[in-house]
Amino acid sequence: MLDTLITGLIHGNAYALVAVGVSLIFGVTNVVNFAQGSLVALGAMTAWWLVVVGHQPLPVVIIGVLLVTGAVGYITDLFAVKPFGKAPPIAALLTTFAASMILDRLSQLVFEPELRSFPEVLPTTNLSIGGVRFGTSDVVMFGLTLLVMGGLAVYLRYGRTGRAIRATAQDTDAAQQMGVPVQRIRTISFVLASALGGLAGIFVALYTGSTSPTAGMTIGLTAFVAATIGGLGSIPGAVVGGFVLGIVEAFGVYQFGDGVRDLITFGLLILVLVFRPAGLFGKVSAIASEPMTGTFLGAGREIRLNAWQWTLVGLIAVVAIPLLASQPMLAVANQVILYAIIAVPMVLLGGSAGQISIGQAAPVAIGAYTSAITVMDLKLPFLVGLLLAGVVAAVVATVLTLPIWRLTGHYVSIATLGIGFVAVSIIRNWDSVTRGAYGITGVPGPRIGDLRLTSAGDYYWLNLAVGIITLLVVLRLRSSHLGTIMASVGSDEVAARSAGVRTRDYKVLAFAVAAFFAGIAGSLLAHENRYLDPTLFPILMSTLALTIIVVGGITSPVGAVVGSIVLVAVPELLRLTPDVRILLYGVVLIAVIRFRPQGLWVRRNA
Amino acid sequence: MSLSRRTLFTGSLAISALAVAGCSTDGATSGATPDTSGPIYFGVSGPKTGVNAEYGKAWDQGFAIALKEINAAGGINGRQVALKWEDSQADPKQSVPIAEKFVADTSIIAELGDFASGASMAASSVYQDAKLVQFGFTNSNPKFTDGGDRMWSTSLTQEHYQIGNVDGILADGHKKVSLLYLQSDWGKTSFDIFSARAKEKGLEILYSTPIQQDGTDFRPVLIRARDANPDAVVHIGYAPDGGLVVKQLRGLGFTKAFYGGQITQQYIEVGGEAAEGTILHDTFLVSDPSPRVAKFVATFRAEYNTDPGFFQVSAYDALTLIVAAAKAGGATREGVFKGLSEKDKKYPTVLLGDFSFNEQRRPAGAPLKKIVVKGGKFVVG
Numbered sequence: 001m002l003d004t005l006i007t008g009l010i011h012g013n014a015y016a017l018v019a020v021g022v023s024l025i026f027g028v029t030n031v032v033n034f035a036q037g038s039l040v041a042l043g044a045m046t047a048w049w050l051v052v053v054g055h056q057p058l059p060v061v062i063i064g065v066l067l068v069t070g071a072v073g074y075i076t077d078l079f080a081v082k083p084f085g086k087a088p089p090i091a092a093l094l095t096t097f098a099a100s101m102i103l104d105r106l107s108q109l110v111f112e113p114e115l116r117s118f119p120e121v122l123p124t125t126n127l128s129i130g131g132v133r134f135g136t137s138d139v140v141m142f143g144l145t146l147l148v149m150g151g152l153a154v155y156l157r158y159g160r161t162g163r164a165i166r167a168t169a170q171d172t173d174a175a176q177q178m179g180v181p182v183q184r185i186r187t188i189s190f191v192l193a194s195a196l197g198g199l200a201g202i203f204v205a206l207y208t209g210s211t212s213p214t215a216g217m218t219i220g221l222t223a224f225v226a227a228t229i230g231g232l233g234s235i236p237g238a239v240v241g242g243f244v245l246g247i248v249e250a251f252g253v254y255q256f257g258d259g260v261r262d263l264i265t266f267g268l269l270i271l272v273l274v275f276r277p278a279g280l281f282g283k284v285s286a287i288a289s290e291p292m293t294g295t296f297l298g299a300g301r302e303i304r305l306n307a308w309q310w311t312l313v314g315l316i317a318v319v320a321i322p323l324l325a326s327q328p329m330l331a332v333a334n335q336v337i338l339y340a341i342i343a344v345p346m347v348l349l350g351g352s353a354g355q356i357s358i359g360q361a362a363p364v365a366i367g368a369y370t371s372a373i374t375v376m377d378l379k380l381p382f383l384v385g386l387l388l389a390g391v392v393a394a395v396v397a398t399v400l401t402l403p404i405w406r407l408t409g410h411y412v413s414i415a416t417l418g419i420g421f422v423a424v425s426i427i428r429n430w431d432s433v434t435r436g437a438y439g440i441t442g443v444p445g446p447r448i449g450d451l452r453l454t455s456a457g458d459y460y461w462l463n464l465a466v467g468i469i470t471l472l473v474v475l476r477l478r479s480s481h482l483g484t485i486m487a488s489v490g491s492d493e494v495a496a497r498s499a500g501v502r503t504r505d506y507k508v509l510a511f512a513v514a515a516f517f518a519g520i521a522g523s524l525l526a527h528e529n530r531y532l533d534p535t536l537f538p539i540l541m542s543t544l545a546l547t548i549i550v551v552g553g554i555t556s557p558v559g560a561v562v563g564s565i566v567l568v569a570v571p572e573l574l575r576l577t578p579d580v581r582i583l584l585y586g587v588v589l590i591a592v593i594r595f596r597p598q599g600l601w602v603r604r605n606a
Numbered sequence: 607m608s609l610s611r612r613t614l615f616t617g618s619l620a621i622s623a624l625a626v627a628g629c630s631t632d633g634a635t636s637g638a639t640p641d642t643s644g645p646i647y648f649g650v651s652g653p654k655t656g657v658n659a660e661y662g663k664a665w666d667q668g669f670a671i672a673l674k675e676i677n678a679a680g681g682i683n684g685r686q687v688a689l690k691w692e693d694s695q696a697d698p699k700q701s702v703p704i705a706e707k708f709v710a711d712t713s714i715i716a717e718l719g720d721f722a723s724g725a726s727m728a729a730s731s732v733y734q735d736a737k738l739v740q741f742g743f744t745n746s747n748p749k750f751t752d753g754g755d756r757m758w759s760t761s762l763t764q765e766h767y768q769i770g771n772v773d774g775i776l777a778d779g780h781k782k783v784s785l786l787y788l789q790s791d792w793g794k795t796s797f798d799i800f801s802a803r804a805k806e807k808g809l810e811i812l813y814s815t816p817i818q819q820d821g822t823d824f825r826p827v828l829i830r831a832r833d834a835n836p837d838a839v840v841h842i843g844y845a846p847d848g849g850l851v852v853k854q855l856r857g858l859g860f861t862k863a864f865y866g867g868q869i870t871q872q873y874i875e876v877g878g879e880a881a882e883g884t885i886l887h888d889t890f891l892v893s894d895p896s897p898r899v900a901k902f903v904a905t906f907r908a909e910y911n912t913d914p915g916f917f918q919v920s921a922y923d924a925l926t927l928i929v930a931a932a933k934a935g936g937a938t939r940e941g942v943f944k945g946l947s948e949k950d951k952k953y954p955t956v957l958l959g960d961f962s963f964n965e966q967r968r969p970a971g972a973p974l975k976k977i978v979v980k981g982g983k984f985v986v987g
Contacts, residue, residue, distance in 0.1 A: 003858070007825040105655075113659035115846040117876045125857050132825075133857045208822035209853045210846070210876055214657065218820060253826040257815035259789045328707040335703075428789065437789050437816070439698075439724055441749070456706065529702060531728040533791065536699055572703070582655060 002130035004254045005247065010138050012246015014207050017145050017200040018223035019230065019238035021193040024152070027169045027233035028189040029085075031092040032410055035076055036197050037220015038103035043069045043198025044118065044205035045111045045213055051119040058121050065198045072103070073194020077187055083594050085186065089410065090356055090554075091597060094547055095590050100216065102586035107213035115212040118205040141203040148196065149239050156235075165189055169233065221539075225269045228414050231282025240280060244268075263425040266418040273415050274403040302556040303601050322460060330456035332572045334528065337463040339564040341470050341521040343548040344557045345514040348474060350546070351555035352483060353510040354490030355405075356413040359420030360518050360545045362400070363393035365427055365537040367519025368526040369434050372443045375527070382447045386523045393519020397423075398512045405507045420542050428534040439533030446527045459528045466524065467561075470517050474557045477513070486510055518545075544568075551592050553599025562601045645688040646681065646937050648928065649708035651719040651729070656695035657820055660872070661721050661744075661917050668914070668921030671905055676929050682937045687929060690714060696721040698728035705729035709736040716741060716928055716942040718921075723747030724791045730757055739942045743924035744917065747795055751967045758946055758967045760924055760955070764792070767887065768799040768842075770974035772809055774887045775865055780838045782810045784831035786824070786851060786866075787842040789816035796842045812836050817847060824851050825858065832860045841866025845915075849876025856880040867979075870915035874982055882982075887974040888916070889957055891984055902956045916957075923955040 018040050025033045046068045050056045056064065080099040084091040124135035155162040167175040168185045176182045204219060205211040222245070230241025245268065252264035272279065305313065321333055342360055349355050367389035374385035400423070404415035427434045434440075446453045446462055453459055477483050488496040489503045497503050526532050544567060552563025571585055598604055650669070653662040669689060681687045690711070692704040701720045708714050709732055716739040720726040726742040730753030733740040739756050748763045775783065783804075787797040793816065804811055812834035815827045828851070831839055839860060841851050848867035853876070855864065865885045867873040874881050892903050892913045902922065906914040914922075928942065930953055935945025945951075946963065955961040964970035978987030 003829050004826055007823075007829065011823050011825075108655070108659065113655075113663065114872060115660070115849075115876060116872070117849070117878055131859055132829075133859065208850065209878075210822065210850055212846075214659075215822070218822070250826045254830055258786075258818060258821060258824065258827045259816035261818060261821070326710050328703055328710055331703040331706050437794050438791050441727060529699065529728065530731065531698055531724075533698065533724060535697070535724075 003132045004250050006129055006132045006134070008247035008250025009243065010134055010141075010207060010246070011250060012226075012243040013138070013142050013145055014200070014204045014242075015223055015226040015246050016239045016242025017141065017148070017203060018197060018219060019226035019242045020145070020148055020152070020235055021197040021200065022220075022223055022227040023230065023233055023235055023238035024189060024193045024196070026227070026410075027235075028165050029081065029092075029186050030089060031081055031096065032089075032224070032232075032414070033081075033190075033193070034093070034097040034220060034224075035080070035100040035103060036193070037216035037218070037223065038100040038107070039069050039073060039076075039194045039197040039216070040201040040204060040219050040223075041211070041213060041216030042072060042103060042107055043201025044211040044215070045107055045201075046198065047121070047202045047205065048116065048118060048211055049111065051121055061121060062199065062202070065202060066195045069198025069201070070191050070195035073191045073197075074187070076103070076194070077190040080590055081190060082183070082187065085183070087593075087597055090350075090550060091593050093356075093410075093413070094543075094550055095593055097543055098586040098589040100220065101582055104214050104216055105582045105586070111213050113213060115210055115215075118209055118211045120206070121202070122206060124206055124209065135206075137203060137206040141207070144199070144203065145239060149235055152235050161185065161188060222265060224414075225265055225418070228279055228411070229269060229272045231276075231279030232410065234279070234281040237279060237281030244280075259429055260425065262421045263429065266421040266425070269418045270404070270415055270422065273407060273411060273418075277407050277411060279411075301603055302553065302558065303603055305558075317464060322457060327456045330460050332569055334456060334459050334463050335572070336564050336568045337460075337467045338521050338525055339545065339548060339568050340561045341463075341467050341524070342518045342545045343552070343560040343564055344467075344470050344474050345517040346545060346549050347555065347557045347560055348477060348483070348486060349507075349510040349514045350549050352478065352486040352490050353507045354493070355507050355510070356546065357416040357511065357514070358413050358539070358542050358546055359401075359416035359418070359423075360514070361537040361539065361541040362416075362420045362423035363397040363515035363518035364522040364525070364541065365423055365534070366396050367393040367522030368532055368536070369427060369440075369522075370519065371523030372440050372526045372532055373433065375444055376440070376442075382444070382527060385527075386446075386520060389523035390516040390519040393522065394512045394516035397515040397518075398508060401511060402508065405504045405511075417539070417542070420537075420539060424534050424537050427537075434534075437534060439531060440526075441531055443526050443530045443532060445530060446524070459524075463524060463528075466520060470520075471557055471561065474513075478557065482509075547589060549599075551589070551600060553602035556599065556601045559599050559601030563599070566600065643685070644713075645686040646932070647688055647690050647711075647714045648925070649704075649711070649714040649717040650689050650691045651694045651701050651704045651708070651717060651725070652691070652721050653696040654691065654693035656697070658696040658721055661696070662693070664870075664915060664917035665719075665721075665921040667906070667910055668918040668923075669925050671902075671909060672922045672925040672929075676926065682929060682932050685937065689718075694720050694725055696725045698722075698725045701725040701729040702732060705732035705740075709733065709738055714738070715932060715937060715939050718743060718924055718928070720745075722790075722792070723750050726750055726757075727753060730754060733757070737943070738939050739928075739946065741924060741928055743920055747792060755967070756943060758963070760920065760927060760958070760961070760969060762889070762958075762969055762972060764796045765799050766972070767974070768796050769803050770887045771840075771865065772800055772803040772807060774885075774974070774976055775838060775840065776807055776809055778838075778863065778885070780809070780836075780863060782812050782834075782836045783838050783840050783865075784812050784834050784836040785814040785840045785842070786817050786827065786831065787814070788819050788844070788847065790819065793842055800840075800842065817843065817851070819844065819847055821847065822850065823854075825854050828855050828858055828860075831855075832858055836862070838863035838865055840864075844868050845870045845873035846876055849873050849878075849881065852877045852884060853880040868916065869977065869984055870917070871913055872915070874979065874984075877979075881979050884979040885987060886977045886984075888977055889972055889974060891975065891977060891986060893983065893985060896959070898954065898956055898959075919957050923957050923961075927953045927955065927961070 022036050043065045046065050047061050050061045050064050076099050080095040122137035124137045125133040126135050164180045164185045168182050226241040226245045227238045230237030370392040371385035371389035374380050374388050489506045548563035549560045552559030676687050694701045718741045723745040726745050734754035734756050743760045746761045746764045751757045787793040845868040867884050869888050931945030932942050935941035953961045958972045962970050976987045977984050
């Protein structure tokens, strides 16, 4: 009992220290910084290098880590955050995500990919309470957390720059008018938080006894959850959130095993948000903030194709590709269409209703499993499985997300992120129905009546048909009366509510439609891959779907198709250089959002 | 302005579609006239990035040594041997398009990999349909070779390993264990075999839990494992998680036997002091005095300045063996299959000595050794 508590406290301390950085940046810049975890991992790798390769003493190591992560933080800010200061929040959300991909990959190239032992620059097992050995390192880490929390509190309260930071956080425009150099303050906070992240990296690595260049993703996400539980923007909240998460995880994992760790972490996140919509220490802003997507309606108009252009596109899809493409290229084309089926209806949610989902992998997974189980265990025909996949995905995902639509701003997207993890974790642990981590092999191929589809070329026709139906349904919905109401929710929620629109219900409806088609795509994926396991639905699937609609133009269904051609087909064609594939992908993502923020398929109003 | 841009986008759409179509024609034309003088290619589907990137790196080292030796000795009938690598991240979603690519590329006469059984098995039907040999040399899942007669493996099955493991633990006089296994297809299948054998032979499992491969803090489940008061703690997993498990387990004051980890330098490096005394049941050992092992270890050390691990040796053996098969049966897809199918043919391997395939296209008979970590090295216990 005591030992589990102590374990939880120490682990929670590590979360807390990282979460402080996340919360600091959010408080000042209103940016959810996905790259924070990468900076933590980079700090740990730099420390490893300085000790093991450079044989430097601890003070030099700490200074070195602060300098390196501070500098990298500055560069990250320069390219991935600063240019998007005036853009809607979703821009920086995706660019910091791209930055984290770039940083992890670069670190992997510089330091080699493997997990390695972290040198004991401070003793890690020289003390003991209740049978748990811990070390000076843990005590120092605890002291550091308190120091950082206290130091920041004093600095933000009394320091000149600190007060400027708070002013900027409270009201950017007012601060600017009062002569606060807002941009410089933002940069300073970002560098400060990055250096802090690097320092945290040393202690996190000391605690786990290991480090690797790719450890950042897990650390970042968990710290992000801790910061959200505490209330984004609140420094004491981040510390409390970290400890709460550490302790709940320790007891939960002790009781139910390590297999349900994700379920505990993200389940706690959603539970907290249901009861405290802005986290434990956060305050719900009285005035509804601008939606995550900004008011895109004024930002531009969709590019429209005329009759002969549509004919050309049609000819390419129906004649050229099936005739000329080889099996591998058809497989790529199928991936493109599947992602388009997921992304196109997200336009209703993101573009019209102004809500961001980073959890679309959840309905895809639910649909895939529903369909496979329907066809394999219930012996029903494929088309029934396909339809059920959509219905079950829509119903289950909607029920799971029902409590989150009253949340505002970033909390909605964070909650959907949580849903993505919770759904996959349930599938992984529900062996009796889903076969869990074993995966399902031998999922039968799609079969319509007596027609069996077996090759990538056959699948192409099926996917194309479903894709076209999806596109037509979404285009029709958008131009209908219902679509106009949905759009009113996204463009001005307060006005919509004043006009008697039940905004929450329309958000739910938009999500349900998107989940329905995601489920359908999941069914196609299951029967065409002939194989299913929980690792097929990672967070990257959700972020990719979101990126597709942003790159294509968040208000444009046709743009979503263009987006999936660019983001799914191009990386496949870039496979020639796997080492730089991920790097290029990140760079392209930042560049598109920087230079064509309204999306590829949307023209700016002149 | 708006018109030109519109045209531009339609154009780009058309171009990307043509690019998709265009690549296919390349594959088709090269397929029509097989090249008989250039290099002979083997496709490799394996992880170069992602969580399993380090294993792809290990393969690369083993392959490189094998390639050097094979090509110095004249390749296959005077033609050089080369590899076509595709990064799958050991992900079943990515291994299928790679399989389709390899199948379409007729210069490839056999495929090596994938790293994970799941990723291999997802692609098996593609290889089987095209009659291209899929040589899943690290796929210990017994179901892998059930995929068809083109699925071959030099890897011992999980049954082989876990039965040897249970019997070894009992032979050491232990009666009760706590057990941690990876929450993956491989981990759970191994665990099922382990528990079935344990039940049959009277080894009691007091506590068991799945663990995550990329986990960093295993203390909560290790406290539970320790408090069950077992004779030994067993870990079924890989080197990085094994190293952390043993480190954290010893940090919780557990002093009795630990069975687990993996025979790689990385396990010793991550586990450090705590890895001392770890017991494993496996086949390969760097300190094995047999001349073939000694020669390989010496070559490897000269090249990379470190000891080879299991995956480097497996990769070396796999490529050497499949080249020998191609020499015997002919440097074509059918030839490789014919060569492998030759009854009772013996292949010299580093890992499993003089090697031959059994009916299941798996290694025939290979006893496991008891190996102990002593002084930072793996020695026969």
